[in-house]
Amino acid sequence: MHLFLLILIPLIGALFLILIPEKHQSLIKWTSAFFGLFGLALSIHIFFVFDKSALGMQFVESIPWIRSFGINFRLGMDGLSLSMVLLTSIIWFTGILVSWDLQERVKEFFIYMFILVAGVFGVFLSLDFLIMFVFLEIAVIPKFVLIHVWGSGKKEYSAIKYTLYLLTGSAFALIAMMMIYLQTMTLDFTQLATLTFSAPFQKIIFILLLIGFGVIIPLWPLHRWTPDGHSSAPTAISMLLAGVIMKLGGYALIRIGIGLFPIGAAFWAPLIAVIAVVNCIYIAFVAMVQKDLKYVVANSSISHMGYVLMGLAAMNTVSLTGAASQMFAHGIMAALFFALVGLIYQRTHTRMIADFGGLAHQMPRAATLFLMTGLASLGLPGFYNFVSEFLIFVGAFKTFPVLATMAILAVVITAIYVLRVVQQIFFGPRNPRWDNLKDISNVEMIPLIILVVVMLGFGIIPAPMTNLIDQGIDPIVQHEVKGSL
């Protein structure tokens, strides 16, 4: 019942929130925090009871869903999904805490957020393509409302752009899903894994999935929704968007694309590797010239997802473990980044880098955390990001030595733009306009500290996380090897 409960917690939470009158704002926030904590506690509990030595899916639960289609509501979990579930619950909980100062339409905000989280949990836990697709859309749609209503800047434009991009992507995935279904009359991952598909079929399916899920990752040139979407979204939603939603694409591509259609994946791998390099380097350059702080962070997210793509393209155990680790590491890091940007924006009401200067005097805590996050993003040893980037490049060198080397260059560019931002905002000439700025308060530090502890903790002792992810990746790679023989 663990997995059902995990999806139900946010839904029950949303139901509770509906019943609380709008005027009891603090009660709404405490209830949200309670459910967030409950979800986090449950996923940590699962993390400990999960048997890391056994291969395959655990906690499998199944009930018939649509009998006439032969589709079951089937949930299960391996190391890969567990790491993503852990990521989701951490960001969910910290996102609630970050939204503590929200004043406008608090109740609806948390309701939509909870529905979104339920969708995300569902995607990571479902063992049936149709169920996964349904959950994917549940994760996409609330976002439209969240950006549209609680966002800032050109939020209407961003919300519609985000939704149209993602739904168009879904249409491609839907076509792939229908083709698979008509071929096999099942969409169950376990059953599909036992079947072998012809090479041309795999190639067609994989490219459809690549486009469909690539929009979410996002891969260049389908990434155009990302900067606007991230920048317009409210803080907690940016955290979820960059931290979790973008990982849905990578997760689905590993689980379905590489896991079930290895020949197709191998065929398109060079293309993914090239796109990965473009993602890493080109978008890093784009991030360098941004004037708006949130656009820098948003573009850096796209650039970092390039590493994930590189790991996917290489398709060996090391690189895939690296890719999944990068998804986890980047999720935590991006959440931290957006939380900090949100806190700074809340105080200064500007995000233009040129407006700042010397903030380290007034906001030493913010400066320290921002610098740490920046260093994590350029892959400094000691952070989990380093571990994952290391794994990706070690794995990728075997298959794409030239492209992998080029992608490493992106780390240098990342260093340039991150340090530039840190320098211009926190150091440099002091801007007297911000002399009375307050630093981050103790309460506001709680979510930030949780995120930093996770980032540093797994950076220093990476084994629990990498072993966990490895448990999920191993069967996928074995299937891949078996399929290519």
Next chain:
Amino acid sequence: MNISVVSLELAALSIGFLIIIFGLIFPSFRSSKTGGYLAIIGLLSMLIGSFFLPASNTQTFINAFYVQDDLALFFKQLFILAAIFINAMSLHYLKPYTKNKGDYFALTFFALTGMMVMASAAEFITLYIGLELMTFTFVLLTAYKKQDLKSGEAGLKYILLSAISSGVLLYGLSLLYGLTGKLDFAGISSVFSLGATSPLVVWAIIMLLSGLGFKIALVPFHMWTPDVYEGAPTPITAFLAVGSKAAGFIAFIRVFFHVFSVYTSIFMPLLITLTVLTLLIGNLIALAQTHLKRFLAYSSIAHAGYILLGVIAYSKLGLSAILFYLMLYLFANIGAFAGVTALVINTGHDRIADLTGLWKRSPFLSVIFLISLLSLAGIPPTAGFIGKFYLFTEAIHQGYLWLAALALGMSLVAIYYYLMVLRTLLSGTNEETKSFIIPFSLRLVMIVSAGMTLVIGIWPGPFTDIALRIAQSFL
């Protein structure tokens, strides 16, 4: 004589007449809402009773001209459900337009009877009588807002165009009678199966396709839809969109799955052409609409196109997909039209622009619109997704990949325009900040329809089972 076959029709007629007679005896009854409550109670008991009625191919009436099989009963239940919803929607809506509410509620029963006759008809004259009963009542209901010019215009347009389409249909029927000497479905199809093809059959098929296509608003027989939908009282628009269309589909199913089953090679190309046109024109013109009801009219035209994919698939699963889709289409459309009704009650307008800032004025109504329109757009977790998945998969399964791809592409266009409406609703602020007053009955309709949209979307199993069982019993 098996009276249980026509029990629902008899009940509907008697309740309808009862409301009229009460109105004649007690003048105050005509102007009060009591008639509406009586109507709803009557319909609810009919709905409950309908689940205890026997249904099979052998349940017939008058020389098997009238049959109560699973399919007919399913459609009747759908019609009764729609009638309950629209009567509940009308309770408060009618106040500014008319004093004679009683007649209005009675008329909905006659429309309902017409639809139910169409569902059960196993012979063309019976079918035609049901169709005309439904059409005439709808003309009266459409023009019910007597002071409203648009309502009168809609009524006139509807009766003129219906008359032409009925003429065409009757001409087709006379050809069929001339060719076969029979009018009952089984008789005609048995004559056809002997293999005596005459070129006139093609002509008859074209005539029937246009006559019935008019009712389900297929392009190019859709011209009446936007105007009539816009002018009619909103609950009646909902009844047209849901009930009249479903009644058209049951006739369509019986005629094309049964009577002309030998001539698939003749009518299929025609049907495919019409479907392509309907999908294209319905969806593309919907993009340019500024009035909610006209917008929903074009969306309903487009949905006729999606549902026709099931007819084109021409299989058990195709039929079951149609039935499933009609179920979810009912709930989604009722939700949307109930939303429009609430909007009209509160603002007096039904332009899309009037939705601006609605999320501030009524979060409840916004959520209803969100769920209903997402279902029409076919986005999970609402029921629309499963329905489209079912229809498209079956179309591909029967070899119409290109058609399914077109429908999928057009669904993307549809997603765009539904989102544009939702966007208006979520964005901006209205000078008017008064929060909405939504009467309890309307609220209930919305909750039930939006709730069912979600239930069918999240737990479709039982509903697809029902659809499949009925499709299997028919084919």
